[in-house]
Amino acid sequence: MATIPQLSRLSSLDVREVWPHEAHHFTQWLLQNADVLSDVLGMDLELTQAEKPVGGFSLDLIGKDLQSGATVIVENQLATTDHSHLGQLLTYAGGTDPSTVVWCAPAFREEHRAALDWLNEHTDEGIRFFGVEISAVRIGDSAPAPLFRLVANPNDWAKRVHSQKAASQASASPRSEAYEAFWTYLLKRIHEERPAWTSARTPSRDSWMTLPFGASEIWYAFAFASPSRPRIELYFGSPDADRNEAAFKVFESRRQDLEAGFGEPLDFQPLEGKKASRIVAWGPTTHTIMDPAQHPQVAGWFIETMTRFRQVTQAFKSATAHQPTAAPLATEGI
The missing domain is CATH 3.30.1460 (Yope Regulator; Chain: A,)
Incomplete structure (x- = not known):
């Protein structure tokens, strides 16, 4: 008779159980573990600074896309998305001229996900907006593990077509x-x-x-x-x-x-x-x-x-x- 494998269960954790404070814990952890965000975004990302001053405010994280050298900014929160953070995200984008803008949160309100989709559809193809849902899990008594999921991302093909039509760009060589x-x-x-x-x-x-x-x-x-x-x-x-x-x-x-x-x-x-x-x-x-x-x-x-x-x-x-x-x-x- 075949041996029945003994399996553990995957359980979800409250993000604040893993990262009690957004600035002190999650942002600093992400600064040291940019590869987790790289995997979900599908880019080689290097995060270089936390709490970067932008005017009278502090941007959570700034870095660059190693493929292109272009600026990447990240705004974090450990609660469901809100209008305040959406405003901060746009303020930081205006002050840093990024190519990639990332908003990380445990849950996205539908209107904020729609706002990111609208920005991706109506900005030029030189800038991209991502929404990343953050969570943490463990198997049995294992150490917690991050689990990130894209909930909003650019449609590159549609943006390229729109940009080509709007700007009447010549075809590539x-x-x-x-x-x-x-x-x-x-x-x-x-x-x-x-x-x-x-x-x-x-x-x-x-x-x-x-x-x-x-x-x-x-x-x-x-x-x-x-x-x-x-x-x-x-x-x-x-x-x-x-x-x-x-x-x-x-x-x-x-x-x-x-x-x-x-x-x-x-x-x-x-x-x-x-x-x-x-x-x-x-x-x-x-x-x-x-x-x-x-x-x-x-x-x-x-x-x-x-x-x-x-x-x-x-x-x-x-x-x-x-x-x-x-x-x-x-x-x-x-």
Whole structure:
């Protein structure tokens, strides 16, 4: 006779049992656990500051979409949505010029959900509004776990059509369409083969696409110098040139180890005249994204090469996290 499995029950918790105070507990927890919000939004999100002053008020959280570099703001509450927080959300949006606006609450009144839908339908495609319902659960006597659910989100296709009609935009170039088609294919492969790399779901129409590195102001990128010259890179992109230089030199000082682990030479580029720096691995010039028949081959090169590149750079990041000779600003989070 087959053994009957013994299963526990999933139980819901009052959010204030897990996060007693919105500002002191939930906002600070979310600042340190942005990946939970990233997963539900389908983007690579980095939250950088809590209680950011906006005029005479304080925005709960601000950060950026690592894929585009655009600003993301988050307004939280631990009660059913109300008009006051909707007003605050719009006030903060006016003071920060975000691309993504997120409202988190345990429950959304229907009129507030409808307000977010209306904003998504009537604003241009450069800004998106999300409603995220927050809750917490546990299995048996386990530790509480967050459970987030989208209750309002933009209809990107409808917004794009509306924007194109309203602005009479010219059709995209064949090259940008080729990039979008390729990144769509590559993202699908990544989510199937390397799902931990990114939460992003929206493909780029540019010649590059970023991935999180795990440190503020540093990220990975897939890119093309031309449609037939692929590369992967570790990009040091702080607005502060000194921070970039210091972080870059920490990696450059271990160049031999990095190249030995990677298995081939790397191109260390200080990018003279710019604030940024990068470390590049170049691909073969026989690869082009203009031919859809080559997409599997090009995507395969990107995934295989990034796998090796991540292994050596992530191991190096961990090994040098507390390196005493490194500049403190440069190694924060490295």
